[in-house]
Amino acid sequence: MIGTLSHHPGRSALALGVFYLLLATPIARDWLEASMSRHMLVQMPLLVVIGIIAARLVPGRMQDSLLIRFGGAWPCVIAALFASSYWMLPRALDAALTDPWAEVAKFLSLPFLVGFLLVLAWRRLTLIGRGFVWTNFFSMLAVLGWLYIVAPVRVCNSYLVNDQENAGWYMVIASVLLFFWWLGTLLVGGGVGPDKPDQGGSGRTFA
Amino acid sequence: MSLAKRSVLISALVTSLGTWVFWWGTDGFTAFTAETARRVEILRSPRALPDVTLEDQNGKIFRLKDYQGKLLAVDFIFTRCTTLCRSMGMIFKQIRDLIPEESLGRDFALLSISFDPEHDDPASLKKYGEAYGADGEIWRIARVRDKAELQSLLDAFGIIVIPDQFGGFEHNTALHLVGRDGRLRLISDIDKAVPFAEQVVALL
Structure with a gap:
């Protein structure tokens, strides 16, 4: 998995770059953006994951100096929050399909402003800070999903109305599953759970 | 620091x-x-429209520019549509009936444009029009035969048409008003027929 990749940072970076470019090919974009669910729940998370892996390929010391240059954890978290919530706007989804510049902005902002910056910030966030980021994310996902389910109108001109409802349900389900997973890691600890900051954990696990 | x-x-x-x-x-x-x-x-800056060639329910060829100097209400339809376009027909009829008779055709006209030229030949356009009492002069039903022209028109209006799983289409439905200068100047919800007609009357 991701952990084993970092034994060969060069090769991993190459593979990651190739995967990034593959996602940007017209075929992959057409397929992933043909449905609202795939667009929001497959393509966008993959772009974020690319940013996460990219950040984890950066040596720890360089991560620290980058973080200091960016002003610490909170500016990174705030940037990630703004960028991730922006791409949840129905208008932004439509724009990504109709305006090439919006698509470029999406392909740049999700990996760099969300994935990359969150990993940088994560190591320096307290448990409360991490909890804030997670709960904020769950609630945003759930509320937006619920809005998509109950919306009386089509919110995206580019997507069918039943596609919107499906996406809404997937978002609600995803937020519930993620919430219980996160709760589980809090209670059980260790394993795949969130590394507790400053307790000997490497602090590099994004969870 | x-x-x-x-x-x-x-x-x-x-x-x-x-x-x-x-x-x-x-x-x-x-x-x-x-x-x-x-x-x-559109409200902030009325948008210029491409001068496309259309064919109406009688097979008559005309251009969008022919309407310059008149106010023109436009909606987008496909005649096989069983849901929204049906109510669109009723709404357009309602708008026409709210406009003073002396202005109809002289200073105000209605145009329903089909974005499905392959299925909607003049005969089906005519059938659609007759179902709602479109007279074919004041209110015409037309199609844009040229695919590229149709796309440029849809783009200018901001209409996105996507095929649904039943062989039809889903599209954003609205009432559009084109000003005398040929620019798109107002878009409103289809349940706002009365305010739309009032706006038109105010501009007459």
Whole structure:
């Protein structure tokens, strides 16, 4: 998995770059953006994951100096929050399909402003800070999903109305599953759970 | 500067920048969907339309520019549509009936444009028109035969048509008003037929 990749940072970076470019090919974009669910729940998370892996390929010391240059954890978290919530706007989804510049902005902002910056910030966030980021994310996902389910109108001109409802349900389900997973890691600890900051954990696990 | 100070400063900067992007991207927190956005934009700056060639329900060829000098209500349909376009027909009829008779045809006209030229030949356009009492002069039903022209027209109006799983289409449905200068100047919801007609009367 991701952990084993970092034994060969060069090769991993190459593979990651190739995967990034593959996602940007017209075929992959057409397929992933043909449905609202795939667009929001497959393509966008993959772009974020690319940013996460990219950040984890950066040596720890360089991560620290980058973080200091960016002003610490909170500016990174705030940037990630703004960028991730922006791409949840129905208008932004439509724009990504109709305006090439919006698509470029999406392909740049999700990996760099969300994935990359969150990993940088994560190591320096307290448990409360991490909890804030997670709960904020769950609630945003759930509320937006619920809005998509109950919306009386089509919110995206580019997507069918039943596609919107499906996406809404997937978002609600995803937020519930993620919430219980996160709760589980809090209670059980260790394993795949969130590394507790400053307790000997490497602090590099994004969870 | 200490890291804490820098952190607060940069956080404030990022917050302002993020808020500005949201403000900019939603027309001042008013337009969260592309549909609202296109309406806001048209109101702010009426948009020029391409001069496409159309064919009406009698097979007569005409151009969009032929309507310059008149107010023109436009909607987009496909005649096989069983849901929204049916109510669109009723709504257009309602609008026509709200306009003073002396202005009809002289200063105001209606045009229903089909975005499905392959299925909608003049015969089916005629059938659609007759179902709602379109006279074929004041209110014409037409199609744009040339695919590229049709796309440029849809783009200018901001209409996105996507095939649904039943062989039909889903599309953003609205009432459009083209001004005497040939520019798209107003887009409103289809349940706002009366205010739409009032706007037209005010401009007559």
